[in-house]
Amino acid sequence: MELITIVTMFALIEYFYFGAKVGIAREKYEIKAPQTTGNEMFERYYRVHCNTAEQLISFIPALWAFGYYVSYMYAAGLGVVYLVGRLIYLNAYIKEPNSRAVGAMLSGIPCIIMILGGLIGAFISYFN
Numbered sequence: 426m427e428l429i430t431i432v433t434m435f436a437l438i439e440y441f442y443f444g445a446k447v448g449i450a451r452e453k454y455e456i457k458a459p460q461t462t463g464n465e466m467f468e469r470y471y472r473v474h475c476n477t478a479e480q481l482i483s484f485i486p487a488l489w490a491f492g493y494y495v496s497y498m499y500a501a502g503l504g505v506v507y508l509v510g511r512l513i514y515l516n517a518y519i520k521e522p523n524s525r526a527v528g529a530m531l532s533g534i535p536c537i538i539m540i541l542g543g544l545i546g547a548f549i550s551y552f553n
Contacts, residue, residue: 429492432504433485439511440481443474446515469522473515480511480532487539494546503535510535 454464492500510531517524
């Protein structure tokens with residue numbers, strides 16, 4: 426399960442990195458706290474960070490459930506795909522928000538697989 430812990434910690438590091446990008450953008454585009462609007466580029470960084478927080482709510486428990494009930498190796502692999510997907514999502518969204526689909530899919534599909542796999546694995550384990 427160490428690999429799942431490593432992936433989880435990288436997901437949190439990535440999230441904090443995205444938050445730092447928001448802070449830098451806030452300064453660069455002169456968006457004073459608590460404002461979250463006023464410059465489109467700042468809003469892009471802000472939305473990526475918020476969306477990543479939304480994704481983490483499903484990603485982390487799905488990663489652990491899938492790793493426990495199905496395979497920690499596959500969970501770690503899907504987790505790496507998720508992490509790469511979030512980076513692609515960030516870069517695409519900052520350049521052109523409409524181009525974020527690949528990054529969204531690379532982070533969303535692993536979550537769906539792990540949610541379903543973890544749920545099925547838990548049911549199988551419970552009924553055996």
